[in-house]
Structures are given as structure tokens and as C-alpha cells.
Amino acid sequence: MGKVELIRKLDIFMFIKYNFMLKNVIRDPGCYLITYRGAKIDLSDKAKIILHANYHCCSSKFLHSKAEAYLQLLDGGILEVNGPVAQNYGSHVEVNYNAKISIGKAVIKPNAVIVSNQEIEIGNDVLISRYVIIYDSDFHKIKGPNGELKVHSKKTIIGNHVWIGIKSSVLKGAIVGDGAVVAVGSTVTGKVKAGMTAMGYPARSFSTVEWED
Structure with a gap:
């Protein structure tokens, strides 16, 4: 995917918020939470996302599709990303109170559900x-x-x-x-x-x- 096409698919304001404005998104250099249009993220200020690689949220959908993907972390929840992850449209990833998900290089296809x-x-x-x-x-x-x-x-x-x-x-x-x-x-x-x-x-x-x- 070229840079221009990628930018067209991103929710830029959400990308800036989750990568540069929140202290509980902890990133290694060059690693990002890549938020495509339709990404729905509910991140408690008492939860953490730890990025050792890129995490693509709501990826692999058509340009004008309104499909959504859901990523939720409640108080004390931790999502640790150890390899590049593509969470496709229609999928749900949820980390409950004081729970943890650690994930390496992976593809989460549409309508898959992961709850910890x-x-x-x-x-x-x-x-x-x-x-x-x-x-x-x-x-x-x-x-x-x-x-x-x-x-x-x-x-x-x-x-x-x-x-x-x-x-x-x-x-x-x-x-x-x-x-x-x-x-x-x-x-x-x-x-x-x-x-x-x-x-x-x-x-x-x-x-x-x-x-x-």
C-alpha cells in the first residue's frame, strides 16, 4: 500500500491522539497504533497498550466501506504487541479489568472475537x-x-x-x-x-x- 493510499484510509485525528497524546500508549521507536477509518477504540486511562511492533486496527476494508473494528481495554488491562498485527474490519478485541493479551505477528480476520x-x-x-x-x-x-x-x-x-x-x-x-x-x-x-x-x-x-x- 502506497503512502497516499494509506493516508486516505487512516483516521488521522485518532492516529495522532493514540500515538502522540496519550501516555498509556507506550511505543518502541517506529512502532504505531495505525487507526483506519472505522476503528473504534475504548482505552481506559488506567489501561496500557505496549507496542513493540505496529498494530493495524480496522484494516483490509474497501476504501468507502463503513465497517468497523473494536478494540477495548478496561481499567488495568494490558495489550502487548510483540509483532505486526492486522485486526481486520468487523473484529473485536477486548481486554477486561486487570487482564492481558500478548500477541505476536498475527492476522485477525473479519468477525473474529478475542476477549481476555x-x-x-x-x-x-x-x-x-x-x-x-x-x-x-x-x-x-x-x-x-x-x-x-x-x-x-x-x-x-x-x-x-x-x-x-x-x-x-x-x-x-x-x-x-x-x-x-x-x-x-x-x-x-x-x-x-x-x-x-x-x-x-x-x-x-x-x-x-x-x-x-
């Missing part, structure tokens, strides 16, 4: 397909053995060089190993072995992935 209530870790070279859901919590209170009501959350980990297929879900406590593929429409609640394809509900590893060099 505790911690989600996403590695490098990760493709998150359309309509994927990634959660680390049940997000509602469940009665425990002693009758207490509690929200159950557990860290969710997605490794490097992972492809998560369309309409798949990666839920609380799941671990997806390096080089794995989650097949279309699958639900991951446990561990997907490195270099394996997982399928089903709940997803089970069943075949080796042969990636091209």
Missing part, C-alpha cells in the same frame, strides 16, 4: 480466521462446591505458526502448540499438540501438519 478476562498469549505467524472466538473465561459466575459464586478464568495459549480455522473456538485454559492447525468449526478446550491438526468438539489431535518451507 485473565490472560491470553498468542505467538508469531498466527492466522485467526473469520468468526473465530478466543476466550480465557466463562465470563459468568458459576456456583462452586461450597456454594460460592465465582467467575472461572484460566490462561489461554496459542503458539507460533498456528492456523485457527473458520468458526472455531479456543476456550479458557486451552493450549495450541506451535505449528498446529485447528480445523473449521472445532472447539478447543484442552491441548492441541505441536505440529498436529485438531478437529471436533472437543477438538482432538489426529494428523501431522506438513507445512511448506
Whole structure:
């Protein structure tokens, strides 16, 4: 994309605000929160975005499209960007109170949803397909053995060089190993072995992935 075309697609005022006016957006030199038209960002003044690479919000849409992308961080929330990220139009990334998302080089396709209530870790070279859901919590209170009501959350980990297929879900406590593929429409609640394809509900590893060099 040329500089002129990029500028036409940006929300310039939002770009200036989030990169030069807010102390809780912490950037390495040359790293930016790139806000395209339609980017909707709700950043608490008690939350942090830490940029070690560029984060593109509401990317890959047509020039005159009115599609939006949503990025929300509540009090105490942290988004740490360790590689270039493209959050496409129609997607949602939410960091709840005192939660964290760390993400490396990744593409978040349209209508994907990532919500952290505790911690989600996403590695490098990760493709998150359309309509994927990634959660680390049940997000509602469940009665425990002693009758207490509690929200159950557990860290969710997605490794490097992972492809998560369309309409798949990666839920609380799941671990997806390096080089794995989650097949279309699958639900991951446990561990997907490195270099394996997982399928089903709940997803089970069943075949080796042969990636091209």
C-alpha cells in the first residue's frame, strides 16, 4: 500500500491522539497504533497498550466501506504487541479489568472475537480466521462446591505458526502448540499438540501438519 493510499484510509485525528497524546500508549521507536477509518477504540486511562511492533486496527476494508473494528481495554488491562498485527474490519478485541493479551505477528480476520478476562498469549505467524472466538473465561459466575459464586478464568495459549480455522473456538485454559492447525468449526478446550491438526468438539489431535518451507 502506497503512502497516499494509506493516508486516505487512516483516521488521522485518532492516529495522532493514540500515538502522540496519550501516555498509556507506550511505543518502541517506529512502532504505531495505525487507526483506519472505522476503528473504534475504548482505552481506559488506567489501561496500557505496549507496542513493540505496529498494530493495524480496522484494516483490509474497501476504501468507502463503513465497517468497523473494536478494540477495548478496561481499567488495568494490558495489550502487548510483540509483532505486526492486522485486526481486520468487523473484529473485536477486548481486554477486561486487570487482564492481558500478548500477541505476536498475527492476522485477525473479519468477525473474529478475542476477549481476555485473565490472560491470553498468542505467538508469531498466527492466522485467526473469520468468526473465530478466543476466550480465557466463562465470563459468568458459576456456583462452586461450597456454594460460592465465582467467575472461572484460566490462561489461554496459542503458539507460533498456528492456523485457527473458520468458526472455531479456543476456550479458557486451552493450549495450541506451535505449528498446529485447528480445523473449521472445532472447539478447543484442552491441548492441541505441536505440529498436529485438531478437529471436533472437543477438538482432538489426529494428523501431522506438513507445512511448506
